[in-house]
Amino acid sequence: MTPQRQGELYAVVLSLLESWFPILALVAVQSIGPLNTYGFILIIATAVLLLLLYVREGFGGLADREALPDLLWTSFYITLLFTLVFIGLRYTTAGNMAVILTLQLFFSYLYFNLPGREKLDALHTFAAFLMGSGAVIILFPATFIFNPGDLLILIAAATAPLANFYQKRARQRVSALTILTFRNLAALPVLFGAALLFEGLPTFEALLKVLPAIAAVALLVYVLAKILWIEALHRIGITKLSAMIAFMPLFTLIFAYPTLGEIPTLRQMLGTLPILLGAYLITRPAPAARVP
Numbered sequence: 001m002t003p004q005r006q007g008e009l010y011a012v013v014l015s016l017l018e019s020w021f022p023i024l025a026l027v028a029v030q031s032i033g034p035l036n037t038y039g040f041i042l043i044i045a046t047a048v049l050l051l052l053l054y055v056r057e058g059f060g061g062l063a064d065r066e067a068l069p070d071l072l073w074t075s076f077y078i079t080l081l082f083t084l085v086f087i088g089l090r091y092t093t094a095g096n097m098a099v100i101l102t103l104q105l106f107f108s109y110l111y112f113n114l115p116g117r118e119k120l121d122a123l124h125t126f127a128a129f130l131m132g133s134g135a136v137i138i139l140f141p142a143t144f145i146f147n148p149g150d151l152l153i154l155i156a157a158a159t160a161p162l163a164n165f166y167q168k169r170a171r172q173r174v175s176a177l178t179i180l181t182f183r184n185l186a187a188l189p190v191l192f193g194a195a196l197l198f199e200g201l202p203t204f205e206a207l208l209k210v211l212p213a214i215a216a217v218a219l220l221v222y223v224l225a226k227i228l229w230i231e232a233l234h235r236i237g238i239t240k241l242s243a244m245i246a247f248m249p250l251f252t253l254i255f256a257y258p259t260l261g262e263i264p265t266l267r268q269m270l271g272t273l274p275i276l277l278g279a280y281l282i283t284r285p286a287p288a289a290r291v292p
Helices: 003-018 021-032 033-057 067-088 094-101 103-112 122-139 148-171 176-198 204-233 238-244 248-262 266-282
Strands: none
Touching: 003 204, 003 238, 003 248, 021 033, 021 067, 021 094, 021 204, 033 094, 033 176, 067 094, 067 103, 067 148, 094 148, 094 248, 103 148, 103 176, 103 238, 148 176, 148 204, 148 238, 148 266, 176 204, 204 238, 204 248, 238 266
16 A cells, blocks of 8 residues: 555544544533643543553654754644634534534645645645535535634634644654654643633542543544544645545534434535545546646
């Protein structure tokens, strides 16, 4: 299997895993608050990552001075991104969150394709347009008014390509485990400082109630899916990877119905069609240029 195909396979698997993130996180956010939810997820994920890092390669990568600037920028943008997502999740639905985050494709295209850093041919550009159109159909209600949660998650979607850019650069120097461990360690004091200031720590009973959901998000999303994400970034372009996660909102809409009772709307169902078609086209090889 070529590195390109490996990256595409990783993207599909991580989309399936991350589709559970809005559903499970919403349960915890409603109980103990967004900052506490994010912080306790990172505690579990970081403990697992530190163990994996120690067993597989040691902690030398954490002290790589050449990778340090990219690691710091990655930590900044990732912490900002998920803080916005967790706070936004308090005010919107799991399905809306999943769909809005696919708009990172447009921001990725804006940041990296228009300046000419990553090139997409006409077929892939059309695929990107289809996927973005599907997200817009689902995102905008008839009144074209955002609720605060949707707006915060939209800002997070605009931040995601910047985080991916620095993660991709850092991966050229250090492993995915090192990147994930570093960014989590950098985020923890910031998160719990903010949680103490704005939310207060949760009671033991409240934390115990949502611990299964927090542990599932930590292990499946913040460990396994994030490793797959960084490894996929190492093999395919930022824009293409951003496009391929368009499967995530479809999975979320399907899983949210039996777990949260969120019934997909007609608008959401119509919007998934161009998303799936675009996701299929974006993975197709570019047509060979004709030789005159």
